[in-house]
Amino acid sequence: MEDPMESIGSEEESGLESTIKEDLCMEIDPPFKENVATAEDWRKALKKVVPAVVVLRTTACRAFDTESASAGSATGFVVDKRRGIILTNRHVVKPGPVVAEAMFLNREEITVHPLYRDPVHDFGFFHYNPNAIQFLDYEEIPLAPEAACVGLEIRVVGNDSGEKVSILAGTIARLDRDAPQYTKDGYNDFNTFYLQAASGTKGGSSGSPVIDWQGRAVALNAGGKTTTASAFFLPLERVVRALQFFQKGGESYTSKWEVVSIPRGTLQATFLHKGFDEIRRLGLQSETEQMARHASAQGETGMLVVDSVVPGGPAHNHLEPGDVLVRVNREVITQFLRLETLLDDSVEQNIELEIERGGTPLSVQLVVQDLHSITPAHFLEVSGAVIHPLSYQQARNFRFQCGLVYVSEPGYMLSRAAVPRHAIIKKLAGEEISKLEDLISVLSKLSQGSRVPLEYISYTDRHRRKFVLVTVDRHEWYAPPQIYTRDDSSGLWTVKPAFQLEFMLPSGVNVEATHMEHIHEDNHQGLTDGATSMETSSEHASAVLHSQNETGTGSKIKRVEEYMSSDGFVADCSLNTTVEVMLEDSIAKENVLLRNGQGAAAVANASIAERVIEPTLVMLEVHVPPSCMLDGVHLQHFSGTGVIIYHSHSMGLVAVDKNTVAVSASDVMLSFAAYPIEIPGEVVFLHPVHNFALVAYDSSVLGPVGVSAVQAAELLPDPALRRGDSVYLVGLNRSLQATSRKSVVTNPCATLNIGSADCPRYRATNMEVVELDTGVLTDEHGRVRAIWASFSTQLKVGSNTSEDHHFVRGIPVYAVSQILHNIISGGNGPHLLINGVKRPMPLIRILEVELYRTLLSKARSFGLSDDWIQALIKKDPVRRQVLRVKGCLAGSKAENLLEQGDMVLAVNKEPVTCFRDIENVCHALDVGESGGELNMTIFRQGRELDLVVGTDVRDGNGTTRVINWCGCIVQDPHPAVRALGFLPEEGHGVYVARWCRGSPVHRYGLYALQWIVEVNGKPTPDLDALVNVTKELEHGEFVRVRTIHLNSKPRVLTLKQDLHYWPTWELRFDPETAIWHRQTIKALDCQNL
Secondary structure, eight states, rough: OOOOEEEEETTTTOOOOOSOOOOOOOOOOOOOOOOOOOHHHHHHHHHHHHHOOOOOEEEEEOBBBOOOSEEEEEEEEEEEEETTTTEEEEHHHOOOEEEEEEOOOTOHHHHHHHHEEEESSEEEEEEOGGGGOOOOOOOOOOOOOOOOOOOOOOOOOOEEGSSSOEEEEEEEEEEEEEEOOOOOSSSOOOSEEEEEEOOOOTTTTTTEEOOTTTTEEEEEEEEEEESOOOOOEOOOOHHHHHHHHHHOOOOSSOOOOOOOOOEEEEOOOEEEEEHHHHHTTTTHHHHHHHHHHHHHHHOEEEEEEEEEEEEETTTTTTTOOOEEEEEEEEEEESHHHHHHHHHHTTTTTTEEEEEEEEEEEEEEEEOEEEEGGSOOOOEEEEEEEEEOOOOOOHHHHHHHTTHHHHHEEEEEHHHHTOTTTEEEEEEEETOOOOOOHHHHHTTTOTTTTOEEEEEEETTTTTEEEEEEEEESSSOOSSSOEEEEEEEETEEEEEEESSGGGGGGGGSSSOOOOOOOOOOOOOOOOOOOOTTTTTTTOOEEESSSOOOOOOOOOOSOOOTTTTOSOOOOOOOOOOOOOOOOOOOOOOHHHHHHHHHHHHHHTTTTTOOHHHHGGGEEEEEEEEEEOOOOOOOOOSSSSEEEEEEEHHHHOSEEEEEETTSSSSSSSEEEEEESSSOOOOOEEEEEEEOOSSSSSSEEEOOGGGGHHHHHOOOOOOOOSSSSSOOOOEEEEEOOHHHHEEEEEEEEEEEEEEEOOOOOSSSSSOOOOOEEEESSSSSOOOOOTTOEEEEEEEEEEEETTTTTTEEEEEEEEEEETHHHHHHHHHHOOOOSOOOOETTEEEEEEOOOOOOOEEEEEEEEHHHHHTTHHHHHHHHHHOOOTTOOOOEEEEEETSTTTTTTTSSOOOOOEEEEEOOOOSHHHHHHHHHHHOOOOOOOSSEEEEEEEEEEEEEEEOEEEEEEEEEEEEEEEEEEEEEOOOHHHHHTTOOTTTTTOEEEEEEEETSEEEEOOSSSEEEEEETTTOOSSSSSHHHOOOOHHHHEEEEEEEEEEOOHHHHHHHEEEEEEEOOEEEEETTTTEEEEEEEEEEEGGGGGG
């Protein structure tokens, strides 16, 4: 059981929670010693101690073992000035890669490197260069574990609650407290006593010295209870032993230590110290009790009892929980310290344990195992995942055997398959995985894009294996698989390729037909390469034609049933665009379907529309790699339904809303309602204004049967939907079964008014949508009139928080028809490789202005003349509205010409009343010779003005380039950011979209939602400029960065570049190969370390 009130008093960000009930006994073991220290004595002691206490700022660069990637602050103190050794806690030194700096009392900062972290106990050492401290006189703090006693008045000196120096007073109350149990799946100390005092330490005080009035450290602060003033201190006996080994290794500081081996032995068994009364209930014989009392120190209160045994360890099948330890090598042992001393001095040797089990004496011979041999010192990093042998710490927590293949961080590839953190991999691609080398061997044989089965077990459901399909990254979202190995001489982790890259087979997607058994389980963990501070933990489901919302319990995304438009007017929206009918007559299709009984919809009571549409429906599973969560995308996993709008033997196109496919940098899997197969798709077009995207798939993969079963929907853009029209809603549920119902259009031209999100992302603007009483969007023959799409918004909850919401509305298909026609007939834009064929893609000319509508009745109150009101009513007698300017996109050609509140009366002397009027005149510019400019008549503050306003041309590629520098994901400002109407004056700058945990920007606070405008005084107006500037920066160099936040607030900060753990790289989409390629811009060669 956990007690949530016990916590590691560590870095401010740690906040680990406790797990067992507090033992409230207050025993006093040693005799009380009267404290005769005076205030002057304490003043002298603190004057000597405080300069030797340092603030440690640590950054765990990768998740590893019990720790996550993080950044925070803690405390340490100098215990050997000549050799440059700082003592602190193990959970501060970290078991994995860590970068740290120490700040002394006079604010001098130096780099420190991890020297040692104990495998079990909560202490470790950092190493620093004493010669780097030039302006401070300080002395090392001596260690005096023998001075600790009940009643001793102490002071805890450290970085409590983030303060540089805090001095907290207390009195040691206990010397025999059980080691605190912080968490069930993280670091916990064991097989030792702890000291307890009511000193009230909080986060940031980890590693603080607990000193007496003579200035000696009598214990090491480790943790505390959050709801009381209780603090837990680690005894220093084993710390002194470890320090002596390093002091024997050298007399002074050296940049590289000779690797010092500190013998540590283990039986892989956990003991608890229990009182004699409880041990009697376990069956202890009275003679044994008397013998133990006689042989132990005066005042002994109990004996050691086996609490747990790790499977596969030396004690497995020999010791059992409840066994009472009597002797080790014929010596009576009742205390942890003596037991540990015997084990550490007997590594790889046999020892004899005499125990009592239920009153029966037993003797067992065990081999003491080297504790370091079951402490992992290397890991595999693949697709953002961190995988390494299971450590003794976690094996004890989970009751698994040490050395199994353990997922410390699932990353992208594994989380995409719903493999959780703490999973144990048992099989991959049909091969048994018993050690990390087996996993590396299997990975080296897999081709990019291949899908293979993986079996794993989890400690939360240990008796059943889970089976999932893992997809090997086809795009280069992450660096190739790498092995990191700890180098104890330098404190760094060296990196090398996990296998030769030529063994990785070339890109070629292996697609297997599978039954549709999807795992809809979200795993939104903070990931190493791209985890962000702005993620939510809920799945977003959206649908085209039909939305079956099944968000999980506790999801922050809620459906807004009545997200009201700005009016309830009804209009006859005439659609002027026509497209070719690419399929056979819908009536003929109905007859074929009825004759063949094709698909799940061919059942009793299924409507004709349902039977016609079912072969055109597709379920999409969309995963966004954390390494390129661009354009403000707020989740890593989306799912929804799309409709096939084009299907041939070589290519198919699916239309889906942008709330399901938000960015092109994503992996898309398609499951067809008409044929049981799951294949990958590629995002080929993202409309810059309308809420739809196009996803292409390779039809040839479906096979002859699948190609004939799958069909494209017939789009019917004309005539436009009118109020009162009967329509059908046809869609898919989660079981890929078609459903339909009949309804009536209530408002075919409702306008949207969606505000900006806290983290700017795509939002639908300048769109009219269809509202229904229950929602239906096809005619009775199954011809698509509108796409039933999901829209995303944020609603304020309270004064400071927002929640993601979504609602569904119908999008008229005229815009989809236009884009489809341009793609099939050949667009006017750059070419894109789709299924091996280069196709010219369309360019969209738009007026980059966000508009909203105002009723003419209100426009009259603003001073609009009656002549214009009559002209607008004549143009559109149903809408009776005028368009007004809400804002111009920053950097657009309309910026500084149109102003907020302007009423748009006419374009090229023709009155305009709806968004499509603007789209039509922009489209007409592509066929004319006007130079891309519009002659606009506007009404501004009582005056009528004629303006010449330029338009902008945009493609459908979305963001195609991203740079990761020092752990921040940088891109050009995307439209949602520009829609805020502000860009920095200093050449606009590059926009920070995300940041990675455990990175330099995490440590120094360069977070998202701001522009980088200068680096070391050099402007960075675009990504190329940023690359050129950062190429000149060296590893370990401090960099001055000037930023401007979205709220226009400027800031200057410094950060230290780390090319070892965080090289600079670029991810760019190549239209020639349709692959996202990763290129390293600057990294550190490990051979030169």
